[in-house]
Amino acid sequence: MSMPASMSVCSRCSAALVPGQDICSCGQVITARDTPDNALLVQAETLYESYLQTRVRSAERALQAARIQLARRPTSASLSARVYECTRELKTAEAKLVDQRLRTDAVRRDSSETVAPSAGPSEAFRSTQSVKADIALARLQVERLRDIVAAGEPSAQFEAKAAAHAERILKNRQRDTSPCPACGLPLPHDATHCGCGFAVSRAARETSSEFLSTEEIAALRRSR
Structure with a gap:
């Protein structure tokens, strides 16, 4: 189970801290550097949500193209399988987007509920939060690359041209x-x-x- 985005750990004993906690059970006084920068987390989660929205739109276009090809050749088993696969990919993308929206909303709520420290963040704190932001952005890039590699399929435009070329070959042979x-x-x-x-x-x-x-x-x- 992962730790909530707004929760941090004690710098002395590594115990989990809740938002607004001033003193750890070990006696350590909680300072600004022990509190996560929720603004960066909100930014990262919002960016990932935008990426998932793009994935949904791409899946919708792929499904539409597959349906058009199937309408031209309704007896094609391969095109029927393609429509089924595109439908499954769209549902998966939509489900991921719904989950990410819930996560983004939760981070926003935690950010608004967290009391900002009275003193400005130290340089060490800013450096730590910068690393967290880099990790979040790296997560987005890895996810995008994973999707591209997993897809391994030609674009809808290329498939449409290939289907038209195949139909022309079939007509010529007949x-x-x-x-x-x-x-x-x-x-x-x-x-x-x-x-x-x-x-x-x-x-x-x-x-x-x-x-x-x-x-x-x-x-x-x-x-x-």
Whole structure:
């Protein structure tokens, strides 16, 4: 169980201290340096909450893109699985955001309830709180890197282009003819030679169908 954000420890015996406690049970008088700087903690938690909000928006966009692709190919098992995975990721991101909002609110309440010390913080105290802030920011950066590595997936825009390219390949293969790789004229699938003299192989026909668009084939014909 982690210690509440507003709770610190005695510098003498390391016993837990509650906000506003002036003297520890060991007799140590609590000074300003024993009190956490809640302003820095609030800033760090708020920053992490903003990051989680960005994750939710990104998950929403990914789910929307997956649903559009599935609508185009409703019988695709891989796209159905993608929609399911995007839905799960969105729910996970939303749950993390809800938990973080509760944590941020709790830190804000503790900060407002903590009585500020009468004397200004010492240099050692400011240095300690700076380290705490660096740790909080490092936590945010590690979380972002972990999400990026765990995702390991292409962007929604790239997936949309890939899906469109796959559909084009499928349509080309379903046609009765395919373009000659040399001159671009349509050839029956069982043709072995083109009128231009090019010996057509199956591999050449499939390559031209997959990597030449309609506009590219038309340009090739004009150049002949």
